[in-house]
Amino acid sequence: MDKVIVTGCAGFIGSNLVDHLLKKGKQVQGIDNFKTGRIEFLDEAFSNPNFKFKNVDLFTNNNLVDSFQGYDILYHFAANADIRFGYQNPRKDLEQNTIVTHNVLEAARLAGINKIVFASTGSIYGESKIIPTPENSPFPIQTSLYGASKLAAEGLIQAYSETFGIQAWIFRFVSILGPRYSHGHVYDFYKQLLVNPKLLKVLGDGSQRKSYLHVNDCLMGIDIGIDKSDEKINIFNLGIDGTCSIKDSINWITKSLRINPRIEFENKDRGWVGDNPHIHLDIDKLSKLGWQPKNSIEQSVVDTVKFLEKNHWLQ
């Protein structure tokens, strides 16, 4: 039976991954430092004897090798996952995404782990001229410190793979929605509407188009990518056919909440410095291996709102 490590196990996607792997019967060693993760997300995992947990800071800890000994595959999902605040603290993405990935790779190598799964992002394509954007699109220009830090992490993983023989699966995500989603625009809008259900203030003009994937579809995609692709380095987009506008998303949120607020748009062409106005990934490569998202973008948004309504402690 596979013994797996999940870094960032208390995060939105990481904790869903842990539950998913436990359901498949894996032995899971979860690692988190609760800087952005939530211990409540591990309630289900802690009730499973196949789950072990270590509170470790992957940036400062000098003894990661001990924690990594005896495992077969490492899912590196720990990250500073919020693209929006790079300009306030330009070193954070470097430390938490790039340097931490180096620390994890080096410890994995020394511990003899030779399979790595990495949560990357469609942000690394910058403002691609090819939309939907395939994995082998032209060499991109970075537009955010977050994207740059994940690109750097991907490069490290690839170089480790080539230099030390580690096998890698890199998944480039669009924005993910679903249970335990706890940052991003649906969360921000929900919080605003909880305080004042009559008014919603929106950065941008509402016309920005984005893709959103349900976390369950994301996890299925990761499984299929690992099971069906056995190259030294395996890179897959995880997105959805089609996009929605922020206006669509607002309609679904307010309909789900049965409210009808006034919407105030701030007419900028994008929401924040470093935001990508349009991320829409080509998912042909993984689709050809048999994967298809089951949830529409609307279903993902509604599912997220329902989770937030049931989990006011998250506010």
Place this chain on the structure above:
Amino acid sequence: MDKVIVTGCAGFIGSNLVDHLLKKGKQVQGIDNFKTGRIEFLDEAFSNPNFKFKNVDLFTNNNLVDSFQGYDILYHFAANADIRFGYQNPRKDLEQNTIVTHNVLEAARLAGINKIVFASTGSIYGESKIIPTPENSPFPIQTSLYGASKLAAEGLIQAYSETFGIQAWIFRFVSILGPRYSHGHVYDFYKQLLVNPKLLKVLGDGSQRKSYLHVNDCLMGIDIGIDKSDEKINIFNLGIDGTCSIKDSINWITKSLRINPRIEFENKDRGWVGDNPHIHLDIDKLSKLGWQPKNSIEQSVVDTVKFLEKNHWLQ
């Protein structure tokens, strides 16, 4: 008159750049820590009143902003420049190339410098399937820790440009030859032949093809890229039309030295782990702005051998 900073000013390319900028009448602040740079390379610069020097470690120094105040343009040429030793010390490229670039960018931003010139590498294309490789080739896979660290640095520069309005010129070099060249295969071969002119041991089978550009042509290319391209982010390959094999290069070296050693090849398909068997960059983009290398690869090799013969202190 422009006031410029050159990091890595005592390195092979950095010191040639300093002399070149001083000849053009610029005021130059050179920065180095002599870890791989040589103070002798600055002999000419020190005799020029427009040159100032600071011994600063860009990785550990927390007060770079002071050193950067009052300058218009920063040439970031400090780096761990040897691709070959990543597997012996996997953190070195991360620290000296990626993290140092972040330190330099952040200090430049805080000091109000809004133009950056960066020495990148054709290694970031990994094992490109498109040869010669253009700047907009498909999204590459990294094959060395060195390449990954430079890719990460490029991403940081691009993200700083987008986030903070810094203008950037990124030059991706093939291997550079010429005066002050002090690592790489011509240097290694010359050193071997100095000890024993009758035998040369060569990693690989001698069929590997590479491009080499003369440092003077490299500096002319940088000037033309900066003068003729005024985008927010300007990316140019700096290489040469054509390649030579290691066997060609050995012939030119031994002919120049007037010796005829026995050559022993170790028949591997590449010289070392992480080495690229074939780097040949497409230089159309910069050529269209009026740049062409003046030195053939043979001339560059011979010029390098002549420099090494005159500078035995370098051994």
